[in-house]
Amino acid sequence: MTNLLTSLDPVDWAWAGILYWLGLGFAALFLQRSRSLLTNLVFPLGALGALFIAGVGVAGLLAPVSTSVLPIGLPDLPFHLRLDALSAFFLLLLGGAAFGVTVYAIGYFRHMEAGPLAVLTLWYHLFLAGMAGVMLADDAYAFMVCWEVMALSSYFLVTTDHDIPDIRSAGFLYLLIAHVGAVSLLLCFGVLQGGHGNYTFGYMRGAALTPFWASAAYLLALFGFGAKAGLVPMHVWLPEAHPAAPSPVSALMSGVMLKTAIYGLLRVTFDLLNIQLAWWGALALALGLVTALYGVIFAAVQSDMKRLLAWSSIENIGIILAAFGLTLIFYTDGKGALAALTLTALLYHSINHAFFKGLLFVSTGTVLHATGTRLMGQMGGLIRIMPWTAWLTLIGVLAIAGIPPLNGFVSEWLLLQAFLLTPGLTQPYLNMVIPVAAAAVAMAAALAAYVMVKFFGVIFLGQPRDPALLHAHEASWPQRLGMVWLAAGCVLLGLFPTQVITWIAPVVRLITNQRLVNDGNWLLLAPVSAERASYAPLIFLVVVLVVLLLTFIWVRRTYHGRLRRSDPWDCGYPEQDARMQDSAQGFGQPIRHIFVSFMRVERETPDPFDRQPQYHGATLDKLWFVLYEPIARLTNWLSAQAGRLQHGHIQWYLTYSFMTLIFLLVFVTR
Amino acid sequence: MTTGILLQIVQTLIAISLAPLFMGWVNQCRAWLQGRSAPPVTQPYRTLKKLFNKDAVVARNASPLFRFAPYLIFACMALAAGIVPTIANDLPFSPAADVIALVGIFALARAFQALAAMDIGTAFGTLGARREMLVSFLAEPALLMVFFNASFISHSTQLPVIVAALAHREFAIYPSMAFAAVAFWMVSTAENARIPVDNPTTHLELTMIHEAMILEYSARHLALIEWAVALKLFTYSALGIALFIPWGIAPRGDLTALPLAILVLVVKLAAGGALLSLLEAISAKLRLFRAPEFLGTAFLLAVLGMLIHFLLEV
Numbered sequence: 001m002t003n004l005l006t007s008l009d010p011v012d013w014a015w016a017g018i019l020y021w022l023g024l025g026f027a028a029l030f031l032q033r034s035r036s037l038l039t040n041l042v043f044p045l046g047a048l049g050a051l052f053i054a055g056v057g058v059a060g061l062l063a064p065v066s067t068s069v070l071p072i073g074l075p076d077l078p079f080h081l082r083l084d085a086l087s088a089f090f091l092l093l094l095g096g097a098a099f100g101v102t103v104y105a106i107g108y109f110r111h112m113e114a115g116p117l118a119v120l121t122l123w124y125h126l127f128l129a130g131m132a133g134v135m136l137a138d139d140a141y142a143f144m145v146c147w148e149v150m151a152l153s154s155y156f157l158v159t160t161d162h163d164i165p166d167i168r169s170a171g172f173l174y175l176l177i178a179h180v181g182a183v184s185l186l187l188c189f190g191v192l193q194g195g196h197g198n199y200t201f202g203y204m205r206g207a208a209l210t211p212f213w214a215s216a217a218y219l220l221a222l223f224g225f226g227a228k229a230g231l232v233p234m235h236v237w238l239p240e241a242h243p244a245a246p247s248p249v250s251a252l253m254s255g256v257m258l259k260t261a262i263y264g265l266l267r268v269t270f271d272l273l274n275i276q277l278a279w280w281g282a283l284a285l286a287l288g289l290v291t292a293l294y295g296v297i298f299a300a301v302q303s304d305m306k307r308l309l310a311w312s313s314i315e316n317i318g319i320i321l322a323a324f325g326l327t328l329i330f331y332t333d334g335k336g337a338l339a340a341l342t343l344t345a346l347l348y349h350s351i352n353h354a355f356f357k358g359l360l361f362v363s364t365g366t367v368l369h370a371t372g373t374r375l376m377g378q379m380g381g382l383i384r385i386m387p388w389t390a391w392l393t394l395i396g397v398l399a400i401a402g403i404p405p406l407n408g409f410v411s412e413w414l415l416l417q418a419f420l421l422t423p424g425l426t427q428p429y430l431n432m433v434i435p436v437a438a439a440a441v442a443m444a445a446a447l448a449a450y451v452m453v454k455f456f457g458v459i460f461l462g463q464p465r466d467p468a469l470l471h472a473h474e475a476s477w478p479q480r481l482g483m484v485w486l487a488a489g490c491v492l493l494g495l496f497p498t499q500v501i502t503w504i505a506p507v508v509r510l511i512t513n514q515r516l517v518n519d520g521n522w523l524l525l526a527p528v529s530a531e532r533a534s535y536a537p538l539i540f541l542v543v544v545l546v547v548l549l550l551t552f553i554w555v556r557r558t559y560h561g562r563l564r565r566s567d568p569w570d571c572g573y574p575e576q577d578a579r580m581q582d583s584a585q586g587f588g589q590p591i592r593h594i595f596v597s598f599m600r601v602e603r604e605t606p607d608p609f610d611r612q613p614q615y616h617g618a619t620l621d622k623l624w625f626v627l628y629e630p631i632a633r634l635t636n637w638l639s640a641q642a643g644r645l646q647h648g649h650i651q652w653y654l655t656y657s658f659m660t661l662i663f664l665l666v667f668v669t670r
Numbered sequence: 671m672t673t674g675i676l677l678q679i680v681q682t683l684i685a686i687s688l689a690p691l692f693m694g695w696v697n698q699c700r701a702w703l704q705g706r707s708a709p710p711v712t713q714p715y716r717t718l719k720k721l722f723n724k725d726a727v728v729a730r731n732a733s734p735l736f737r738f739a740p741y742l743i744f745a746c747m748a749l750a751a752g753i754v755p756t757i758a759n760d761l762p763f764s765p766a767a768d769v770i771a772l773v774g775i776f777a778l779a780r781a782f783q784a785l786a787a788m789d790i791g792t793a794f795g796t797l798g799a800r801r802e803m804l805v806s807f808l809a810e811p812a813l814l815m816v817f818f819n820a821s822f823i824s825h826s827t828q829l830p831v832i833v834a835a836l837a838h839r840e841f842a843i844y845p846s847m848a849f850a851a852v853a854f855w856m857v858s859t860a861e862n863a864r865i866p867v868d869n870p871t872t873h874l875e876l877t878m879i880h881e882a883m884i885l886e887y888s889a890r891h892l893a894l895i896e897w898a899v900a901l902k903l904f905t906y907s908a909l910g911i912a913l914f915i916p917w918g919i920a921p922r923g924d925l926t927a928l929p930l931a932i933l934v935l936v937v938k939l940a941a942g943g944a945l946l947s948l949l950e951a952i953s954a955k956l957r958l959f960r961a962p963e964f965l966g967t968a969f970l971l972a973v974l975g976m977l978i979h980f981l982l983e984v
Contacts, residue, residue, distance in 0.1 A: 381731070381791065383735065383789075384731065384733055394735075398781065401777070401781060402777070403774060403781055404771055404774035404775065404778060409774050413770050413774075416814075417770075417827070420821055420822070420827065423822065423980065432977065432980040432981075435822070435976055435980075436973055438815075438818065439811055439815055439969070442814045442815070443808075443811040445810075445811075446777075446807040446810040446811050447807045449780075449781060449803065449806070449810075450803040450807045452781075453785060453788075453799065454803075457788035457796070457799060458788075461733070461735070461785060461789045461791065462788050462790070462791030462795075462796065463790075524765055524766070530765065531828065531831055532825065532827070533768050533770075533826065534765045534766075534768060534828065535766070535768060535770075535771050536765065536766040539763070539766040540749070540766050540767055540771065543749055543752075543763070544745045544749055545745075547744075547748045547749060548741050548744075548745040551744055551745060551748075551894070552741055555722065555890055555894070558722070559722045559723060559890060560723075562725045562726065563725070563727075563728060564725055564726065564728070565727075565728055565730045566727050567730065568730075568790045568791075568792050568886055569729075569885060569886060570790075570792040570793065570794055570795075570885065571794055571873070571875065571885060573793075576792060578791060580793040581788075581791050581793065581795075581796045582788075582797065582800055586800070587799075589800075590800065590804040590959075593959065
């Protein structure tokens with residue numbers, strides 16, 4: 001027995017974990033009667049599975065590459081699985097984030113009816129299994145099957161509340177864009193196999209493509225994975241689908257599913273393609289920066305809290321993609337060490353985003369349960385009613401705003417360092433223009449702080465805007481536990497960057513054949529050389545805390561601690577109520593004022609004689625009207641033209657078949 | 671190492687204790703330029719003492735975050751003052767945070783300031799928080815670009831290395847740094863709530879930014895915030911000195927250079943404070959939505975400085 005266990009490779013453990021999730025999902029169907037068994041047994045077991053997958057990820061980072069062939073699927077088309085450092089890192093990301101979210105889900109789904117809950121449990125675990133499968137797949141067939149499992153199960157999760165029309169249409173949009181992307185990926189794999197009909201990744205690695213076909217494959221991959229990741233202009237589904245899904249699902253979709261696209265892009269570009277061109281990197285960099293700025297500007301003007309987070313996910317994907325582009329540029333320029341630095345920043349930001357966005361999405365779930373609304377303009381003052389949720393969310397908010405000493409800052413710091421090294425590039429113009437692009441990253445980071453102050457301030461601080469909020473309830477214990485796990489991830493990833501980088505190192509070595517040198521010690525992160533730049537978050541935190549404590553003690557010792565409570569002063573204005581605070585729209589107004597050219601603002605203002613004046617305002621994405629509506633109109637027109645062939649008379653259809661037959665015969669016999 | 675740590679503590683304490691004096695000096699200069707009779711240069715100390723002795727009055731619905739924020743803001747500014755080389759260079763704490771992390775420290779303090787302002791839920795508090803975040807989203811990248819200018823020249827983001835590199839090339843001319851200097855002045859007016867972006871003496875609701883955020887604070891909390899404001903102004907001035915006129919800062923481990931370094935610092939700060947108040951006296955407060963244009967100009971100047979660096983200096 002022990003022999004059997006030790007002879008198993010990490011990849012075998014990984015697919016065992018996937019099977020376990022699948023088993024749990026289908027077992028849920030037999031528990032349709034018992035809500036308590038579903039939440040108190042299936043979800044905790046699912047969380048254990050996540051922890052196991054994370055463990056497999058760690059093992060995979062340390063162990064050599066392992067492969068396995070599963071005889072499932074069509075005859076002669078078995079599933080090829082492979083676990084290398086890149087897959088292992090993303091499995092770790094999946095397991096780490098999914099554990100916290102699934103523990104949270106134990107508490108979150110407690111109030112659902114047992115029947116729909118059983119179905120949701122099935123889709124939830126299928127979704128987890130699909131994502132893990134994508135990361136393990138080693139042939140195009142297995143990849144696409146897992147990709148579709150992931151897309152379809154998440155579609156059913158998004159449409160959990162399918163009796164609401166808005167959610168149905170959000171789900172449809174998601175399904176549509178997911179499949180446009182999937183078609184592009186299929187074509188990409190078609191190009192990659194080079195006409196030999198062998199769809200295993202092992203074969204594609206060896207296939208030599210001309211630069212033209214390699215570029216075609218890259219562009220198809222960028223489009224296909226970009227549609228899944230939410231790259232502008234394929235981002236429109238994100239702000240619709242994320243708010244529609246139940247919060248733990250939004251957390252997984254945003255935190256992990258978007259990363260499967262990043263994984264795929266890395267896999268295709270650096271592993272399956274054997275040549276890379278510099279302009280690919282420049283394209284990805286430009287697209288990434290546009291996505292980051294576009295996402296964060298729209299995040300600032302949202303008034304629905306989950307929609308705000310969805311837009312912020314677009315921003316973060318943009319930053320990750322910019323890092324990807326920069327990696328490609330350095331890599332093709334022969335600057336392996338610098339490519340290693342940017343790749344580290346990319347992977348670091350991916351895992352950071354999984355944790356802080358997971359945390360923020362589940363916390364909106366708690367707020368949604370407590371208040372019954374997603375509109376921030378009806379909240380306020382929740383820090384006094386739900387302190388656990390508020391303080392844990394504050395950690396996530398500071399982390400995503402890129403504020404030291406939390407994790408978001410580390411990856412942005414690494415990325416900015418990489419930008420500072422671009423003058424070393426040999427290509428003219430690129431070495432001049434790219435440092436300027438750093439300005440865009442800096443601005444996206446600063447705007448993210450604006451967005452997050454708005455998010456936290458309007459929801460948790462101030463006076464409750466609705467008296468009903470005073471009866472809101474705090475998160476249940478499993479919910480708190482899940483949030484604590486995710487928040488602890490944000491803190492630890494922020495405080496121990498040198499350790500995290502040693503975990504990322506095998507992936508970096510796999511792709512760039514380089515090692516990121518840490519010139520400092522375990523406390524000091526110095527990626528290039530200690531002379532060049534260094535950062536020590538732990539020292540930073542300790543010093544801030546020590547100074548804070550000393551100041552506190554000094555003030556109390558020297559003076560006094562007397563405190564009186566009274567009404568707020570507010571410049572002496574006697575009449576103040578909760579409605580005089582900034583609403584969510586009010587807080588975003590300056591950004592709307594500055595960037596109005598990207599938006600379509602719709603307003604309905606009451607006329608002066610209205611008895612019951614109603615004000616309605618919406619800030620919409622202009623791209624939808626400029627790009628998507630014409631395409632939709634064109635599609636409608638084309639299908640209407642095709643519709644002319646349809647008469648509903650059998651004789652016409654027989655004529656069509658006959659003509660087709662004749663045509664084919666002529667075609668074949670020639 | 672021990673002398674290093676001692677020197678680090680001494681420098682931080684000097685910054686903390688001298689910051690209100692510098693504020694007093696700037697206020698005095700401004701009063702002179704405006705033709706008023708000036709308050710004594712030690713006035714900020716008296717104000718602080720008065721505030722510390724008062725009973726704190728806190729709104730009934732204030733959360734712990736409101737009372738915690740002043741301490742954190744003060745600690746952040748003390749940390750920033752410790753990182754920027756004011757009298758001695760290459761102190762033991764400087765590797766822990768480079769210029770990008772310095773921007774991060776200011777961001778941490780600002781985030782808590784804005785959140786604390788929203789905590790009570792008054793109209794002015796949220797107004798101040800919104801405006802502060804608006805100003806900072808343009809000022810912060812501009813500041814980062816100024817630092818990038820300096821790092822492209824010195825090939826480092828470590829302040830000690832930047833200072834050493836710039837201080838030992840007295841005769842090299844960097845046109846990029848001239849652009850950066852103008853951008854830096856524009857950013858520091860915004861970050862320190864000075865004219866033309868904000869006015870530290872106003873309590874007029876239409877114009878105030880920083881003052882609106884701290885309206886609800888009193889006594890020791892207000893004292894800590896006011897002190898942190900003075901410390902921030904001091905740190906920014908020290909930063910300006912370190913980037914643009916770095917000569918005279920004592921190099922690593924050179925204790926004999928310290929007295930001279932302190933003297934040079936005092937002279938530079940006196941001149942810098944006078945210049946700051948002069949620039950304030952001759953400019954007018956901008957309308958709020960002109961502030962983004964002003965800061966956008968700063969941002970573009972810094973970016974232009976970078977382009978000029980690549981065109982002329984490489």
